Amino acid sequence: MExxxxxxxxxxxxLDAFNRLxxxxxxxxxxxxxxxxxxxxxxEDITQEAFISAYKNLRSYRGxxxxxxxxxxxxxGSYDELRRRQRRPQTPLEPETQDGDEVPDPAWLADPGExxxxxxxxxxxxxxxxxxxxxxxxxxxxxxxxxxxxxMDYAEAAQVMRRPLGTVKSRLAxxxxxxxxxxxxxxxxxPDRFRLSTEGTQ
Amino acid sequence: MSxxxxxxxxxxxxxxxxxxxxxxxRAAFEQRLEAEPDxxxxxxxxxxxxALLRRAPQRRVPRSFALRAxxxxxxxxxxxxxxxxxxxxxxxxxxxxxxxxxxxIWASGMPLFGVAAPAAEEAPQAMMAQESAEDLTVTPTPxxxxxxxxxxxxxxxxxxxxxxxxxxxxPFDLRLFLADYARPLEFSLAILAIGAxxxxxxxxxxx
Numbered sequence: 296m297e298x299x300x301x302x303x304x305x306x307x308x309x310l311d312a313f314n315r316l317x318x319x320x321x322x323x324x325x326x327x328x329x330x331x332x333x334x335x336x337x338x339e340d341i342t343q344e345a346f347i348s349a350y351k352n353l354r355s356y357r358g359x360x361x362x363x364x365x366x367x368x369x370x371x372g373s374y375d376e377l378r379r380r381q382r383r384p385q386t387p388l389e390p391e392t393q394d395g396d397e398v399p400d401p402a403w404l405a406d407p408g409e410x411x412x413x414x415x416x417x418x419x420x421x422x423x424x425x426x427x428x429x430x431x432x433x434x435x436x437x438x439x440x441x442x443x444x445x446x447m448d449y450a451e452a453a454q455v456m457r458r459p460l461g462t463v464k465s466r467l468a469x470x471x472x473x474x475x476x477x478x479x480x481x482x483x484x485x486p487d488r489f490r491l492s493t494e495g496t497q
Numbered sequence: 498m499s500x501x502x503x504x505x506x507x508x509x510x511x512x513x514x515x516x517x518x519x520x521x522x523r524a525a526f527e528q529r530l531e532a533e534p535d536x537x538x539x540x541x542x543x544x545x546x547x548a549l550l551r552r553a554p555q556r557r558v559p560r561s562f563a564l565r566a567x568x569x570x571x572x573x574x575x576x577x578x579x580x581x582x583x584x585x586x587x588x589x590x591x592x593x594x595x596x597x598x599x600x601x602i603w604a605s606g607m608p609l610f611g612v613a614a615p616a617a618e619e620a621p622q623a624m625m626a627q628e629s630a631e632d633l634t635v636t637p638t639p640x641x642x643x644x645x646x647x648x649x650x651x652x653x654x655x656x657x658x659x660x661x662x663x664x665x666x667x668p669f670d671l672r673l674f675l676a677d678y679a680r681p682l683e684f685s686l687a688i689l690a691i692g693a694x695x696x697x698x699x700x701x702x703x704x
Contacts (some may be wrong), residue, residue: 314563321562322555329556339559346562350569417554424553442515443550449517468511469504475546 302361306353313350320362321346323445324369330440331373333429341376345369363454370437370455377433419481427477434458435470442467502539510540514547583697590690594683601679604672 298319304312324345328338345368356364428436434456441452442463453463502510512518513526530537 310564310566310569317563318561322558325558325562326556330553335559343562346564347568350564420549420552421554424550439550443547444553446551449515464512464517465504465508468508471511471543471546471550472507474550475542478546478549 298361302353302356305350306356310350313353316361317346320365323362324365327366327440327445328369328373330425330428330444331370331433331436332376333425337376341369341372345372348372360451360454363451366441366455367457373437374433423478423481424474426481427474430477431470431473435466435473438463438466439470439474443471502536506536507539510536510543514540514544581697581700583693583700587690587693587697590686590693594686594690597675597679597682597686600671600675601683604675604679 298316301312301316305316321342325338325342328341328345329335332338332341345365349365349368352368428440431439437456438452441447441455442449447455449460449463449467452467453460456463458466509518509522509526513523518526530540
């Protein structure tokens with residue numbers, strides 16, 4: 296069944312049809328929530344709540360990009376969670392290094408065809424990117440995650456963020472610039488092939 | 498800002514990278530790229546940053562987020578877990594409490610919403626009249642004999658007693674009732690209102 300047909304069936308109350316949409320989009324939705332919240336269990340909660348909310352409000356979907364409509368629900372849920380955290384700061388339960396950094400759990404990154412060194416590099420890269428993303432304000436983070444991490448175009452990102460195209464362009468440019476500066480601070484940690492300096496290419 | 502670029506240049510570099518510049522602006526920007534090494538360098542660096550971000554590993558989904566029927570079932574009727582009869586008891590008791598409190602203020606003669614109780618204006622005059630009467634009857638005149646004076650005092654004392662008896666047996670007086678019973682009544686109503694409110698809250702939490 297095509298996506299449009301699944302949506303129509305789900306709008307009539309067909310939960311199985313909706314769950315096929317869930318299966319298609321859960322990876323995207325969970326990864327967006329994870330990149331915005333930087334927290335595994337919070338991302339799980341927001342993802343589940345987003346799908347429940349999407350199913351209950353499916354009648355309000357009036358066509359257009361279902362992906363953008365769904366990701367808007369997740370993005371709004373993540374913003375709410377970030378605001379809640381600002382009101383009530385929490386101490387992470389993850390183990391921390393002496394510097395207060397969370398120890399990344401590489402289990403989820405493991406790829407069967409990957410050498411231990413490659414895995415270690417990807418863990419470092421992931422931690423560096425997430426640390427730098429965490430330093431951005433929510434809307435700047437959303438712009439860069441949607442376009443660069445999730446590979447959406449400007450128009451889709453603008454739909455998700457409910458912002459004019461120009462605003463998304465501007466936020467993306469500034470977010471990239473700030474991420475570039477931040478990632479340069481991890482230059483010693485990143486493998487050569489990930490380093491940002493242009494020296495290696497010249 | 499990257500390489501000391503202005504915000505506008507930074508936006509152009511970023512949009513050029515994503516092929517999001519209109520054709521005219523794109524051509525103009527490409528001319529500038531050839532002429533300005535700083536701009537060209539900024540473009541390369543931003544391109545590498547974008548490439549790095551695109552390499553960010555996608556997190557594996559920890560579980561299925563497929564919905565079960567119970568997750569999307571309609572919530573229970575509001576009456577069961579929301580408004581219940583104990584809310585009504587609490588609200589009604591609170592209303593009576595407010596009325597008793599207002600009545601107490603009214604009975605004491607204090608102005609309530611700009612209107613004073615009639616007793617407030619009449620009471621001082623009545624008291625003065627009573628005091629005058631007592632002065633006239635109790636205080637013996639120098640010409641009266643001691644026996645006559647004593648007799649009158651006893652007579653008036655009996656009349657006073659008779660008046661009190663008449664008052665006690667007379668029609669129901671709300672002011673007197675409130676003066677005597679408002680406080681214990683308010684206390685009881687407050688306890689009842691709070692108790693019913695707490696019980697209603699508990700019922701909502703444990704439907």
